[in-house]
Amino acid sequence: MHAFSRDGGSFTSAVNRCVGVGACRSDVGAVCPSFHVSGDEVHSTRGRARVLAEMLRGQSISDGWKSTEVCDALDMCLSCKACVSECPVNVDMATYKSEFLHYHYRRGVRGFFGKNRRPRAHFTMG
Numbered sequence: 001m002h003a004f005s006r007d008g009g010s011f012t013s014a015v016n017r018c019v020g021v022g023a024c025r026s027d028v029g030a031v032c033p034s035f036h037v038s039g040d041e042v043h044s045t046r047g048r049a050r051v052l053a054e055m056l057r058g059q060s061i062s063d064g065w066k067s068t069e070v071c072d073a074l075d076m077c078l079s080c081k082a083c084v085s086e087c088p089v090n091v092d093m094a095t096y097k098s099e100f101l102h103y104h105y106r107r108g109v110r111g112f113f114g115k116n117r118r119p120r121a122h123f124t125m126g
Ligand code: SF4
Pocket: 030, 031, 032, 033, 034, 044, 045, 048, 076, 077, 078, 079, 080, 081, 082, 083, 084, 092, 093, 094
């Protein structure tokens, strides 16, 4: 879990930093490499921030931290951190992705792995 000290300790406030300016879709600079390749809004920093905001709102995405749609949206984030320096409001998608994956793969109360088992690559690359 991350402290989100710049956002009063709130993951929701951190996600809501994105105000939709769309600097992450610009051709200038490094952000966002996965959007530059795919051309798909959901693979931009802004698109991922909107998906996370929808998850936290709990209406169109109702399965919260266990959501495979959110996991898929974050999957192509390279955690390069270009958004932190180039986004005008310093959206830090790599940290948000890390926070999401922590909860997405969190063990159940009895310590057993749930159906969302961490891929081996997370252990080998970690
Ligand atoms: S950390 Fe993820 S969202 Fe941010 S610029 Fe890199 S690939 Fe894009």
